[in-house]
Amino acid sequence: MSLSQHARAQAAAITPGGASPGQEKTPSDQLLALFDGHRLSPGQRRIAQYLVDHLTEAAFLSITELAERVGVSQPSVTRFAVSLGFTGYPALREALQPIALSAVAGVPGSREQLRRNELQAAVDAEIQNLENVRRLLADTDHVLEIGRELADSVPLTVLGLRISVSLAEYFAYAARRIHPDVRVVTRGGSVAYDALLQARAAGGGWVLAFAMPRHAKETLVALRAARSTGLRVALITDPTVGPLVEEADVVLTAGTGSRLVFDSYAAPGMISAALLQAMADARPERTQARLEQYEQAADQHGFFL
Incomplete structure (x- = not known):
């Protein structure tokens, strides 16, 4: 047509x-x-x-x-x-x-009804994205295996550039509670390459990358750099098939909400939380010990209200 x-x-x-x-x-x-x-x-x-x-x-x-x-x-x-x-x-x-x-x-x-329908349609679209994630997570063995690989990578590098920075920082913030060495890369170019080289030299085996639309060119460059250093790549991205997927060893896809001016990320956030759970389950003793240490430090220094 x-x-x-x-x-x-x-x-x-x-x-x-x-x-x-x-x-x-x-x-x-x-x-x-x-x-x-x-x-x-x-x-x-x-x-x-x-x-x-x-x-x-x-x-x-x-x-x-x-x-x-x-x-x-x-x-x-x-x-x-x-x-x-x-x-x-x-x-x-x-x-x-x-x-x-x-x-x-x-x-x-009416215009008011149109606006109301528009916002509700955005929520409905996100619900559908979450339904797709639910089907993806039905293969628990696959998710648990990725969690084990990420848990065993010391250091573990988490990469997110441009709009994907927030997802990378969320994952890294939580992962640090249960993993001894998590490194975040939120800048591209030679800064990213340097960080990836250092992670590999320190014994790291994996980089977890987030790539949400619009896909940044420097993300593709960073993934290729990661592979050139010997790091394996786990990629969380939207269902669009493109060159980023070709550079990843493991790909988990989640739709982004695109009904409003800026995307929403309920589904990628859910995959992130599932991977964190899988990492925690992969090393239960280490997880428990680190969580207890963190809670003691939080109480001692009054981190929270």
Whole structure:
């Protein structure tokens, strides 16, 4: 199917005439369906959010007017339309206008309802991501084996660059409670390479890497550097198949919530917690001893309220 054919098929699917008999979609459902299943950048999500908030007006704006209202360039609007499967902004606007007219005509789906549905749809998408993780974790032997490998790697390097820094730091913070030597790499380039060389020289066998969209080029460089030093790579990433996966020895995938301006990471966080559990179970005596030592230190120094 050509791009223009795909765009026409999408437009038919989201207009009232494309709904199944007895299952006519509200304007809010139609608009959200337009964005569903597409990986949008934060800038593109700003455009989508403007359309959500100003549908009845925005659907009739020229590309110049829409770009000015959102505060982006005209090429950005064009790229946004193409990312949704349309040939350009005119084709997107043609699909939007019937939805806007149905909203004006009083079909259920006010702007407030649209916003409410949008936020609920984001939660629903995350629930689906967690359901997929639940199926992934059904193979407990696989997860436990990865946990054992990470537990036995001393030091254990945890890598996360750009948007993935927060996931790497969460994992490393918790892992330090049960593992004697956890090293975090949150900067790319020669800094990452130096840290990986030192970890390997100190006896480390594994690096656990987080790579969430949008995938950073320096993450790929770091994974290749890790393999060149002799480290094995366990990768937690989204289901997108790409060059990062080719550089990993073990891959665990989890979808990211992409309905809002910025992604949410409930599913990758769940995989991280499962791996931490597997590491703890792999070395129960060491885990217990370290946890007790930490609690004693926390009490002694008053770490917590």
